Amino acid sequence: MSPWLRLPPLLVLVALASACGSLSKVDFGRLVTSGRDGWQHPERVVEALALSPGDSVAEIGAGDGYWLPWLSEAVGAEGRVYAVEVEAEKVETLKERVSRESLDNVVVVHGRYEDPELPDGEIDLAMTCLTYHHIEEREAYFGRLLADLGPGGRVAHLDDRHDVRPPLRWFQGSGHWSDPAAIRSEMGAAGYRTVEEFDFLPLQSFQVFRPGVSGVAGARP
Ligand SMILES: C[S@@+](CC[C@H](N)C(=O)[O-])C[C@H]1O[C@@H](n2cnc3c(N)ncnc32)[C@H](O)[C@@H]1O
Numbered sequence: 678m679s680p681w682l683r684l685p686p687l688l689v690l691v692a693l694a695s696a697c698g699s700l701s702k703v704d705f706g707r708l709v710t711s712g713r714d715g716w717q718h719p720e721r722v723v724e725a726l727a728l729s730p731g732d733s734v735a736e737i738g739a740g741d742g743y744w745l746p747w748l749s750e751a752v753g754a755e756g757r758v759y760a761v762e763v764e765a766e767k768v769e770t771l772k773e774r775v776s777r778e779s780l781d782n783v784v785v786v787h788g789r790y791e792d793p794e795l796p797d798g799e800i801d802l803a804m805t806c807l808t809y810h811h812i813e814e815r816e817a818y819f820g821r822l823l824a825d826l827g828p829g830g831r832v833a834h835l836d837d838r839h840d841v842r843p844p845l846r847w848f849q850g851s852g853h854w855s856d857p858a859a860i861r862s863e864m865g866a867a868g869y870r871t872v873e874e875f876d877f878l879p880l881q882s883f884q885v886f887r888p889g890v891s892g893v894a895g896a897r898p
Contacts, residue, residue, distance in 0.1 A: 688838055703879050708848055716880050723747045725875050732801040735759040737793050740806025742774045761788040780811035797823040803857050804833040810855040819867035832886045834860055849880050855859045
């Protein structure tokens with residue numbers, strides 16, 4: 678639906694939200710008029726990920742490459758972004774985008790469904806966005822990913838929440854989502870502990886993990 682067609686219901690929503698206060702933290706104007714950036718807040722996400730110039734970052738399930746310009750800029754010319762995709766057509770689209778936009782520090786990787794095919798021991802941050810729920814055998818997948826992380830390596834998952842209610846649900850296009858508690862539980866089983874949870878995304882959970890076991894002395898930082 679065109680963003681402008683959503684304006685009349687938006688005005689009703691804003692009035693209702695102000696009246697009951699329950700949605701008062703949601704910037705509906707930005708949700709409606711700014712396309713994906715309006716709800717994805719990529720600049721805030723990248724800031725929260727605290728990447729440093731020179732880092733190696735992997736996006737698993739890069740799709741059309743929405744995150745690549747953001748990640749590429751965050752790690753700089755000395756850094757590297759691995760854009761992992763399993764679908765051959767998307768791999769080609771990603772390569773074209775990387776070339777067209779001169780994202781010189783981005784490497785497109787044709788991964789396998791059960792393995793992202795990343796270099797061992799190199800990744801400072803592996804992230805998924807709207808991809809976690811697509812991955813099967815997640816405990817084994819993220820267990821294997823441990824070998825790809827460098828010292829201090831992290832994994833971040835952003836995924837549409839299972840408990841988002843109308844009217845915010847109108848802004849979710851995928852029809853796929855996950856329960857953030859299930860993500861924490863599955864990542865725990867795969868050998869990770871939760872180190873950060875951000876709640877500024879209206880539609881998605883955003884959690885960061887490190888290798889180790891919650892509450893166990895001596896777990897890797
Ligand atoms: C909904 S798209 C999200 C794309 C991108 N992350 C974004 O935020 O725009 C999910 C992507 O994950 C890919 N995918 C699904 N299973 C995967 C797997 N096991 N490993 C890597 N990518 C996978 C799909 O091909 C698809 O491109």
